[in-house]
Amino acid sequence: MDVFIPAAPISPLRQRLIDDMTMREFSRSTQNNYIRDVGRFATxxxxxxxxxTAEDVRRFQVEQREAGxxxxxxxxxxxxxxxxFTHTVDRPDLARKLVKVTYPRKLPVVLSPxxxxRLLGATTCLKHQAALSVAYGAGLRVAEVAHLKVSDIDSERMLIRVERGKGGQYRNAMLAADLLTLLREWWKAGxxxxxMYPKGWxxxxxxxxxxxxxxxxxxxxxxxxxxxxxxxxxxxxxxRHSFATHLLEDGVDIRVIQALLGHAKLDNTAFYTKVATRTVRTVTSPLDKLGLFMPDQGTLGG
Structure with a gap:
């Protein structure tokens, strides 16, 4: 005989946290992550x-670092x-005690055009090819691609409306003509x-x-x-990394790329200059301008 076990009730404090995040339109994944991480601290x-207390916060971060x-x-x-601490329990003094750790960012993997x-051509169905083409052609995050609706495609203004980007931000992404052609093929097939439905995914x-x-x-x-x-x-x-890098290599202004990616900080977009190899190759070294060395004088790099 099966016994019904009711779900554990949500504590008032946890419900308050959920309400605070919902009011600010945090995504479901962000809410789940915050609940999990606050739960780690409670444990x-x-x-x-x-x-x-401030000492509890300090000990927690020290233990995390020691635990690897x-x-x-x-x-x-x-x-x-x-x-x-800032919004749910009104303890901004504790929020200030938390320390973010700086660390070197790894260079992103970037594909050549x-x-x-080749990757897009190796997909097994039209839906998958269209989805990955949106990720590359518009520079969208994977969650943004997954949650696009048919109505988000604005063929008149050649834009893709991203209603719930990272941090709940709204923005317009670019819609290339070739991408629109592919999406129309997928619409017919779907x-x-x-x-596929006019108001559906x-x-x-x-x-x-x-x-x-x-x-x-x-x-x-x-x-x-x-x-x-x-x-x-x-x-x-x-x-998405490849989209940004290829635009940068083609000479698109970095602030335009920042807007297309939905980056809040220009520093995040500027990081792609480290992998934009074509941009590096277009720069003339001041050594070359001296004209001291003749080309083809050896086999190094030949």
Missing amino acids: FLGRSPATA VPLPTMNAIVSALRFF DEVA RQQGV LFPGMHAGKPISTRQLHRVVVEAARTAEIAKRVGPHTL
């Missing part, structure tokens, strides 16, 4: 995080706790398959009422890269 304390918690994870927890073409999942998952899109990219014999370690975000 460390062994009591309500609302009763924390990855630095990006530590910084993500800091963001969650700062929000909790030829590799992008209608014939009975999975642009890329439906297993059920038309739900969008494709980010996990599925990741698998699609990995499998396509394997088929295309691309040895680099790639994921959906690789296409």
